[in-house]
Amino acid sequence: MSSRTFDRETLLDLVVNAIPLAMMAFFVVLFAAVNPFGADPANQAIQFSIVIITFGALFVLTYYSGRAISNAEAELEEREAREAAEAEESAVDGDEDAPALAGDEDAN
């Protein structure tokens, strides 16, 4: 996990999935600590695996989707920067039709 891929912004976005992950982790600890229904290895194994497998699947998907989106964002920024540089270059060359730098207008 490179620190550039998972920067502060990306981690903040991923917090949304950290909440259900934390909830499931809480229940795993709770089930381990409190067991009012008695010991039964088979049922307890299923009990824990339901929460732990779901936890694992969500963790893995969140990791990979976060990485894919973060890399795609970097790619977009790179592309925009390159286009802006090219536009600047052609403006310097005296091309009147050079597109203006894309200003990100705030809708509000």
Add this chain to the structure above:
Amino acid sequence: MAGEQLALTVLMGVFLVGVVALLSRMEDLRTYTPLAGGSAGYGDETSTAHKPSGLIRWLTTVDHKDIGIMYGLYAVIAFVWGGLAVMLMRVELATPAMDALAGMGGANFYNGLLTSHGITMLFLFGTPIIAAFANYFIPLLIGADDMAFPRINAIAFWILPPAALLIWAGFFLAPVTENMIEPARTAWTMYTPLSVEQANPGVDLMLLGLHLSGIGATMGAINFIATIFTERDGEVNWANLDIFSWTILTQSALILFAFPLLGSAIVMLLLDRNLQTTFFAVEGGGPLLWQHLFWFFGHPEVYILVLPPMGLVSLILPKFSGRKLFGFKFVVYSTLAIGVLSFGVWAHHMFSTGMDPRLRASFMAVSLAIAIPSAVKTFNWITTMWNGRLRLTTPMLFCIGFVSNFIIGGVTGVFLASIPVDLILHDTYYVVGHFHYIVMGAIGFAAFAGIYYWFPIFTGRMYQRTLGKAHFWFSMVGTNLTFFAMLALGYLGMPRRYATYEFDGAIAPLTQVATFHQLATVGAFILFIGQLFFVWNIVQSWLEGPKVEDGDPWNLERDGMLDREFQWFDEQLEAEEPEKDPSLLADGGQEEQDDS
């Protein structure tokens, strides 16, 4: 005898003449190569550069837009069927005794309607209406030429009409077979042993139809995944993929994992019914095996139905709020989270079956966790509207109605996820009210929002605004009256799935129950009237509505929110103007080239 043979010969002759006439209308069929040369056109005129005209166009099309429209028409027809079925049920439930349906088969007929309503609305309306939007707009939104597999796309649709006929077969065949084949009366959950022991071939036909619709849905899902992964325009990547495509991608993944399981379970049920296997018999896997298999499919199915409508609302609501979707990536990640978590909650439908309490606790934990990503989206929609410049157009009204109904449907669902509450409310009308707030109040409303929002694109015309708003208000009032009354009925202990409720006053207050049932029936009629406005509006506006001249009918450019599909629409309008040619190029189509 000779007369009969003569009549048959004449009939065959007329049929063959009809076939020849039909083929001759196709002009030069060989020049119509769907997408092979990318020269398939769009329009009513028959010419070598465009599609064939008339019925042949619709029977042979592999254009994603045509298939989208066919999905939409199919879904509306199914919606009418399911709606009429439930109107009959609501009339029956206005009084405690069996009276309105007494002449039509009584409680048995009611049970047939109940089954048909559920299966029709979920599999023949819900999934296809989403496929309609996805087919038409996903390629436009991601800048693809068409779906990745256009022919598979067409097959996936054409599987559906026979599926519907099989599912509804009992209703058509009962009168002609002297009730040898009757409508299935298993409810949409098809719980064993009821569904195994019901000696009615109509159940087998329904199961085969359901299996077929599942195959269609799976083929469609594979196509959407392939399209979104491989057919995106160079400028579209995971960072700027639109929210509707994200939800369709997640939904398709859920279909891929859930529907094959339903198919397998249905085959096992058919074997139990017809070949005396014991998958779900007490001496075999037991009735609970069915419930586990069914709900392992059934709960993801809920999210298969609700995720794309959430995507529609996330796409449309910001357009009329004058602001970009608040926390776009929150919505994306929470969509993915719902997709995963939906496979870990299935047994919350089975809390009262006597399963091990340890397992129940685990399913409760995951069910409570899945409420978070759903709630996150709600806050995102509200925050998007906060301080926005709201324009209360019909699609926006339906989006706001969606959020409102989804909150009630969602919160009642969180209560049901809690084991002690569920044990009291299980199998009551509370559950019916809860999920109808979602399936009608949310999914239905989002579908209407999508239809009104994109109406200018797929018809080239504008709908009638007053009728649209009347449709919304009747739907909103009707939905809340009907389904809130059901929540109250549940608290009063009214069990679901019953045709009559003449119970002892000591068990539950019969007068109050009857009053709430009557309120629900009145609400259903209000809802029904609203849908009449809808059908009238759509049909009349499609035929006679004012033509849309502007490629940006919602004035989205002002806020910098003109998406690709409206840009595409604008290009079509501009291409149309110079020579007044009504034909629009299909996606991936090429301008006519001079071969000489």
